[in-house]
Amino acid sequence: MIIMKKLYLFCSAGMSTSILAAAIQNVADSHNLDIEVKSFSEKDIDRIVKEYEPDCILLGPQVKYLSNSISKKFSSTRPVMVISSEDYGLINGEVILKKAILRMKNFEKEGRK
């Protein structure tokens, strides 16, 4: 059974990331992938992760400085990835989605060991 994967994006306000989330969602939908992409503010990250248990956490380049503390908290249960400012600036939904899927696959592989 294929379970829907949740790809959640976090940035400082959840504002610019919402455009990126829509772009990634578009790419996922056009490839018929069962993936849900949503964006939030990093201030809500603890609550959101606990409540919705995303399969992958993506951070905007503007909150890169939080990646250490967020990785410490959540990287044992799910991959945490920082979006590069190049991909972010070009709203490169396809590249970001590919990177995220790769990270999730690698994470699952390592988890099964």
Add this chain to the structure above:
Amino acid sequence: MTENESYSIRIISKVGEAKSQFIESINLAKNGGFSEAKAMFKEGSRLFTEGHKVHMELLTKESNNEFSNLSLLLIHAEDQLNSAETLEIIAKDFIDLYEMVNSKIITKG
């Protein structure tokens, strides 16, 4: 994606990362990593300048009456630009300050 959105996102991605670098550089200096902090600060300044250039492009367009759409996203981009600019000044001072404090502690100890 509209032209407005594309400009806004380009600004946000550059100055947003710059902002993150400035904060990280303060943290590095706090833990005594001054050369890393300074390198991080320099990278932040470079990114900030890049973001600033995009903003400048937009200002030029507006003054030529080629651009008039004001969106909340663009205001958000300028907001990020502003806070990054403030943090640049603060980070520079903080790195110097931590370095001074550090050398005082070493000479006293």
